[in-house]
Amino acid sequence: MSLVNPLSFVQKAREKRVAIAAFNVHNMETIQAVVEGAAEERSPVIVQTTPGTLEHAGIEYLAACVRVASDLWDIPVALHLDHCSSFETIVKCIRHGYTSVMIDGSKLPYEQNVEIVKKVVEVAHSVGVAVEAELGTVGGTEDDVIVDERETAYTVPEEAKRFVEATRVDTLAVAIGTAHGVYKGEPKMDFERLSAIRAEVDVPLVLHGASGVPDESIKEAIRRGISKVNIATELKIPMAETIKNILQSDPSENDPRRYMGEAKEAVKQVVKRKIRLCGCSGLAANL
Numbered sequence: 065m066s067l068v069n070p071l072s073f074v075q076k077a078r079e080k081r082v083a084i085a086a087f088n089v090h091n092m093e094t095i096q097a098v099v100e101g102a103a104e105e106r107s108p109v110i111v112q113t114t115p116g117t118l119e120h121a122g123i124e125y126l127a128a129c130v131r132v133a134s135d136l137w138d139i140p141v142a143l144h145l146d147h148c149s150s151f152e153t154i155v156k157c158i159r160h161g162y163t164s165v166m167i168d169g170s171k172l173p174y175e176q177n178v179e180i181v182k183k184v185v186e187v188a189h190s191v192g193v194a195v196e197a198e199l200g201t202v203g204g205t206e207d208d209v210i211v212d213e214r215e216t217a218y219t220v221p222e223e224a225k226r227f228v229e230a231t232r233v234d235t236l237a238v239a240i241g242t243a244h245g246v247y248k249g250e251p252k253m254d255f256e257r258l259s260a261i262r263a264e265v266d267v268p269l270v271l272h273g274a275s276g277v278p279d280e281s282i283k284e285a286i287r288r289g290i291s292k293v294n295i296a297t298e299l300k301i302p303m304a305e306t307i308k309n310i311l312q313s314d315p316s317e318n319d320p321r322r323y324m325g326e327a328k329e330a331v332k333q334v335v336k337r338k339i340r341l342c343g344c345s346g347l348a349a350n351l
Contacts, residue, residue: 067134069163070142070292071194071234073108073351074268078291082343083271086110087335088146088296090117092129093328094303099133099141101335105345108140110164112294115148118157127160139348144196146294154184158193166237170198174223181231189232196270199227200239218257225264235268235292240285242273253281255288262289270294279341286342295338302330 070084077084087098089111102109111130118126127143134141144164145157154165167184169177181197188195200219219238228236238261241253251273262269268291274282275297282293306327311317339345 065134065138065140067131067143067161067163068140069192069194070108070110070140070144071164071268073140073142073347074235074291076351077342077344077347078268080343080347081287082347083286083291083293084108084110084344084347085335085338085342086112086144086146086270086292086294087299087338088112088114088117088294089126089130089299091121093324094299094331095126095129095133097299097328097331098335099130099137099139101332102141102339103137103139104332105336105339106139106348107339107344107346108142108348108351109339110142110144110292112144112146112296114146115150115153118145118153123157123160127157127162131161140351142194151180151183155187158188158191162193164194164196166196166198168198170200170237170239174227178227178230181227181233185232194234196235196237197227197231197233198237198239198272199224218254219261221257221260221264224261228265228267233267235270236265237270237272240271242271242277251277251281253277253285255284258285258288258290268292275299282341293338293342295334298334298338299331302334303327306330 074084089095089098098111113126130143142163145162146166147168148154148166149168157165165188167181169180185195200217240258242251269289270292271285271290272294274293275295307323310323
């Protein structure tokens with residue numbers, strides 16, 4: 065199946081009060097783990113890359129790998145650019161087949177955020193590509209970009225309504241207390257704020273920084289209106305731990321097919337669990 069715009073299945077998830085799991089990938093094995101895991105769960109899936117991953121692996125390699133994976137498995141697969149602040153990079157990704165892009169102007173003043181999102185929406189919508197934006201600032205570390213806790217800013221419901229109406233963005237990432245990276249303690253999510261945003265905004269809402277958030281908190285966020293859940297760090301950890309364990313147990317091991325193969329399987333198990341947590345197993349059959 066060819067790569068698809070994710071908006072149709074994100075909206076279907078919203079109707080069913082479940083969420084689509086979106087996974088950040090970094091290499092061929094993580095791409096395989098994500099798409100194969102989603103196929104085994106019969107779930108649509110969003111494969112995501114950050115600008116840092118583009119620099120590491122190359123847009124051409126990543127886009128080609130995800131296209132091949134989507135052709136091999138009979139589920140809807142979308143390729144999404146995550147947390148990008150560069151208009152030029154977004155255009156380049158669209159030209160290489162990305163079906164969804166995130167323009168992240170969340171650290172800009174409100175009016176500048178609106179303007180850059182409008183610019184991306186105009187270009188992306190002209191070729192059938194979905195656009196995600198962020199209002200408010202999610203803290204933590206993403207792609208070597210560090211947002212101090214003092215710089216985080218929760219999304220204001222009324223402002224979110226104006227923002228969506230002004231930009232015509234397709235999905236909105238909201239800041240309600242999650243953070244990128246590894247949590248030092250249990251995150252305190254503002255569910256009442258989320259409900260208020262949902263009441264004001266008529267586009268699917270996205271939860272960033274979901275790695276490490278307790279399952280019940282994820283479920284509550286979905287009940288209150290989250291339709292897409294981003295997972296990144298929780299895929300990195302099992303891959304790294306598996307490789308470390310293999311090499312520590314056998315320092316002479318030098319075959320990447322073994323340690324990367326087992327690492328891929330470890331990642332795939334996390335992918336399947338997160339898809340079940342989001343409630344989107346079997347959703348591909350209804351699309």
